[in-house]
Amino acid sequence: MNEGYLWDKSGEPDPEIQELEQILGALRYQPKPLDLTDEVQPRSRHRYLPLISIAATLLIALIAGALWLRVRTRTVPQLNHAGIESPKRQQEIPNIDDKKTNDFLTTATGKPSREPRPKVKEIKHSRTLEASNMTASERQQALEAKEQLMIALRLTSEKLNLAHRKAQGSSPNQIRNQHKVG
Amino acid sequence: MFELEATADMLLPTPQAKASTDTPETRIEVVLVKAVLDGDRDSFGRLYELYAPMVHGILLARIPRSEVDDLVQDIFLHAFRKLHTLRDWAAFGPWIAMIARNRAMDFYRRTKETVEVTEDLRSTDMQTSRANEILELIRALPEAYRETLILRLVEGMTGPEIAARTGLTPASVRVNLHRGMKQLRKKLGYAEGL
Numbered sequence: 001m002n003e004g005y006l007w008d009k010s011g012e013p014d015p016e017i018q019e020l021e022q023i024l025g026a027l028r029y030q031p032k033p034l035d036l037t038d039e040v041q042p043r044s045r046h047r048y049l050p051l052i053s054i055a056a057t058l059l060i061a062l063i064a065g066a067l068w069l070r071v072r073t074r075t076v077p078q079l080n081h082a083g084i085e086s087p088k089r090q091q092e093i094p095n096i097d098d099k100k101t102n103d104f105l106t107t108a109t110g111k112p113s114r115e116p117r118p119k120v121k122e123i124k125h126s127r128t129l130e131a132s133n134m135t136a137s138e139r140q141q142a143l144e145a146k147e148q149l150m151i152a153l154r155l156t157s158e159k160l161n162l163a164h165r166k167a168q169g170s171s172p173n174q175i176r177n178q179h180k181v182g
Numbered sequence: 183m184f185e186l187e188a189t190a191d192m193l194l195p196t197p198q199a200k201a202s203t204d205t206p207e208t209r210i211e212v213v214l215v216k217a218v219l220d221g222d223r224d225s226f227g228r229l230y231e232l233y234a235p236m237v238h239g240i241l242l243a244r245i246p247r248s249e250v251d252d253l254v255q256d257i258f259l260h261a262f263r264k265l266h267t268l269r270d271w272a273a274f275g276p277w278i279a280m281i282a283r284n285r286a287m288d289f290y291r292r293t294k295e296t297v298e299v300t301e302d303l304r305s306t307d308m309q310t311s312r313a314n315e316i317l318e319l320i321r322a323l324p325e326a327y328r329e330t331l332i333l334r335l336v337e338g339m340t341g342p343e344i345a346a347r348t349g350l351t352p353a354s355v356r357v358n359l360h361r362g363m364k365q366l367r368k369k370l371g372y373a374e375g376l
Contacts, residue, residue: 024336
């Protein structure tokens with residue numbers, strides 16, 4: 001058997017192989033046209049590359065935005081919940097419920113007339129002050145005015161109580177004492 | 183000396199096959215596949231012309247001859263639809279060869295081997311009748327040998343061409359041809375003696 005002829009038809013032809021080629025050649029592929037008219041064009045993977053890259057960019061931007069919002073919203077409530085105020089804010093806003101005011105409002109029994117406000121309310125209050133874009137001196141004046149108004153209102157309230165008790169016939173000493181306190 | 187039995191593994195492309203397929207023809211494949219994916223249908227016609235004989239030979243080694251022509255068309259239409267899934271454009275040949283082998287297996291699954299191969303022998307032409315007889319002998323050979331022998335003797339491809347188009351190494355093709363031819367000679371002698 002001629003190996004060369006079997007491999008690449010080179011060299012001297014092998015009669016047996018030639019005979020087989022001749023006989024089996026009857027079964028050889030007969031070219032037929034391929035009809036592709038009804039076929040849909042195959043998709044090109046490169047056609048989707050720009051769309052995929054745009055979608056990926058948008059997705060990354062969305063994730064980054066969501067993470068940023070999450071971090072931002074987490075830190076603010078944590079500060080409020082713990083009642084932590086920045087030193088700057090504490091400096092700017094005087095505490096209207098300080099000891100002096102409470103002493104002034106203390107009744108004859110020695111109990112404060114009102115409970116001190118919780119810290120959370122102070123923060124809310126400070127926020128409204130911040131939002132009004134007032135200067136430090138204006139803010140100070142406003143707070144003092146508010147304090148005076150509150151004292152005036154309390155005095156008025158005490159006087160009304162006194163008048164009410166007088167109308168009901170209570171003892172004058174009692175009234176005097178109450179007046180002293182007021 | 184002992185001879186190794188031919189197995190289906192011998193039909194699998196090996197890493198070395200990549201180097202063997204790096205021929206001008208494979209570069210043409212890359213250009214043609216790219217052109218088809220860019221919308222040029224005529225380029226697929228060129229791929230069809232190049233590879234239809236190989237697909238025909240692969241099918242002829244496995245299924246009845248009367249079914250082969252229709253299945254060749256069917257395989258190429260399937261390949262056209264799925265061409266975008268082909269990652270390595272230079273591997274169009276091994277890819278379509280694998281589709282052809284799978285389709286041949288599917289054919290027998292569907293028909294549950296009810297198709298009589300002997301129907302091919304009903305031929306009035308003497309030469310075709312003799313050809314069908316030899317074809318039956320080749321089909322009785324191990325899978326690796328029969329496919330390579332049919333591509334060589336029926337489709338008229340050379341060993342290097344078979345290696346380049348199927349993705350097999352030239353060494354494997356050479357061994358398959360040599361051992362297959364040896365076994366066929368024995369069988370032909372036995373057939374001639376009847």
